[in-house]
Amino acid sequence: MDSAPNIDKFIDSSNKFIDIKFLKPLSKYDNLVTQNLHAAQISTRPAGANGLWCFTLLPIVLIVYSLQYEVSTAYKLAACLSAGLLFYNILFHIFICITSLVFTSGLGAGCLVSGLITSTLVYSFVNEGTIFVLLFAFPTPFIFCVLLKHLLSYPKTFTLGEAVIVAQSAVISVNVIVAQNMYNLEECEDADLVNGVVITALSTVGLIVTTLCLLKKESRTLRLFIYIFTAAAAFAVIQLYTLVGLTCIPQLFVFLFMNTTRAKLLAFWLSLVLVAVFVLVLRTRQAEKATTVTRKTFHLLAAGVFATGILVDLRLIEMATGVGFGLLILVEALRKSDIEPISSALQSAFLVYSDEKDCGEFALTPLYMYCGLGFGLIAPREAPKLEQLAGVLSVGVGDAAASWFGKRYGHKKWHGQNRTVEGTLFNILSQIMTVYCLSLFDIIDCKNAVFRTTIAATATSLVEAKTDQVDNLVLPLINIIAFQFTHALS
Structure with missing residues (x-):
């Protein structure tokens, strides 16, 4: 009683x-x-x-x-x-x-x-x-x-x-x-190709963004952007040839499509991207402000990409992470560029999916989420898959689960915060259950994985409940640190 x-x-x-x-x-x-x-x-x-x-x-x-x-x-x-x-x-x-x-x-x-x-x-x-x-x-x-x-x-x-x-x-x-x-x-297999593609993608995006910044507002037209994009594509091909060699295109084709597992993984990622784009377009047309729970749907879709990449093919997810990051920067640059009709369409999507933390010059929440999911790639290749999944667990699983459960069933709030105790507890439980299932089906092989996750998830969830910083940015790093300090248990 x-x-x-x-x-x-x-x-x-x-x-x-x-x-x-x-x-x-x-x-x-x-x-x-x-x-x-x-x-x-x-x-x-x-x-x-x-x-x-x-x-x-x-x-x-x-x-x-x-x-x-x-x-x-x-x-x-x-x-x-x-x-x-x-x-x-x-x-x-x-x-x-x-x-x-x-x-x-x-x-x-x-x-x-x-x-x-x-x-x-x-x-x-x-x-x-x-x-x-x-x-x-x-x-x-x-x-x-x-x-x-x-x-x-x-x-x-x-x-x-x-x-x-x-x-x-x-x-x-x-x-x-x-x-x-x-x-x-x-010195490892495909290192030159992966690094070359990432450098090429980021430098090409940097070239496009710099050009847009230097142009006067009245000069930013769709036709001029097409010219800029074409010149940037030519620059990308030349740079890739310079960095990787004359056989860079065949090497890239073999890397992406001649490995059956890798080709299936790319097809799976493409399906998730298409689902995300479909939902984004549908919600934008309805002009209905997305709730926090709705935004977390994209966390789950992005987490599916990173989780499968980390578990199946680290080299591919490293390349995809660099290229995807460049594309996100390009999308944000186009939103701010006043190039019609591209900027208006992207701004409409931003207004629907932005939250209270997107109050400054740029829409950083998607970038933070993307980086947070990818922070687990900081772990060395010798580290257990459990630690490489730190970003996926904290942002893609725990944070999304806490948001959904807290909004639906949460009543008791942490002192001075808008987050609920029930959401925090479900954050911890969701990470533990995810790792338990991965261990049960031998998808990850790490000694004391569930116990280590319990410690890491508890530390991360308590910080998430009390901090005012963007959780997508800080929680994965805290999760990794917690795993590091339970390293002896592995």
């Missing part, structure tokens, strides 16, 4: 404990940062906190994995770069609690010291020469600093924590991809 009141008391006491022990001590520093952001005339995305803790997530993931496994030279480079950026961000976060000048002043001693530390780490652990260090290590903190300030210049688009993760990911990824191509850091 008294079980329900006792549960409510336990939940209330847990809420108060978390707030008093963990959140309130951070709020003092968070308020100082907010004041300095306002003094520097920086308008971040409206949220309850700045996400000061987010800068630690990606470096922890990369550094811990490089210690746990015998990783490739490219992975060592990523870990060293992240360690240098971690040091820079520690300095940066100390100074932003003190003064707003860190946002307005030029590149200072912090970048110089961080550049020297990054260079020392890369020189010591990557075993490349001085020119390599000068190209890919020393400039990294400077580039990061410039990019971070640029991201924060877009009003109401990023919180500080989100901007830091985006800048870290971009700087490290570009450095590693270019270094791989120039120095052949990763």
Whole structure:
């Protein structure tokens, strides 16, 4: 009879404990940062906190994995770069609690010291020469600093924590991809082809976006875009020939279609994409605002792509992830380009499917979801499939399940949050059941998989219940870290 009141008391006491022990001590520093952001005339995305803790997530993931496994030279480079950026961000976060000048002043001693530390780490652990260090290590903190300030210049688009993760990911990824191509850091089957296709796709999209930005608004017509697209396609072919060789087209055809399993996987992905496009067009024509639960449908469809790719063919999903990311950036650029009728159609879809976090210059929620699902690919190839599925479990399964169950059956809300305790519990349960089924049918082979998932899902779900940061971006990284700290159980 008294079980329900006792549960409510336990939940209330847990809420108060978390707030008093963990959140309130951070709020003092968070308020100082907010004041300095306002003094520097920086308008971040409206949220309850700045996400000061987010800068630690990606470096922890990369550094811990490089210690746990015998990783490739490219992975060592990523870990060293992240360690240098971690040091820079520690300095940066100390100074932003003190003064707003860190946002307005030029590149200072912090970048110089961080550049020297990054260079020392890369020189010591990557075993490349001085020119390599000068190209890919020393400039990294400077580039990061410039990019971070640029991201924060877009009003109401990023919180500080989100901007830091985006800048870290971009700087490290570009450095590693270019270094791989120039120095052949990763020696494995199809590495040159996969890296060449990804570089070609991203650089071609970058060329199109840059051209659109340079054009005056009145010059942006559909006919001119067709010319730009044609020139970009020619550029892509030439670059692919340069990066991969004269046989790049036959190599790509063989890679994609001459493997029966890979061809079936591509057909399955195409069917999911067609379903997503059909639903998107149908809902847009109805002009009916999508609910949170409706938006999570796309999480499940995208999770189906990433999950099957990770479980069946890592090389293919790595290539597809790079190409797909470029296409998403291109779609967002076209939405903002005022090229009719393309921009109007994309804007109509955006208005239907946008949520309260898409209040800034760009529609970042789809990009965050895509990156979140793909964050599991950060795990080395030697890591268990369970860890490579971290993004799928946290974003594609847990977050979607929590949203549906919380909206339908949730009553008890977390203190100061719109999320329900029932949704959080179902978040944990859905991840556990997914891993249990995958283990039951021998789809994944990992010792103590269910127990490790219980720990990781609990940690991730509690953070999801209390954070104001975009969960698609931070939850996969937290899930990976939780799996890393249960590594001994595998």
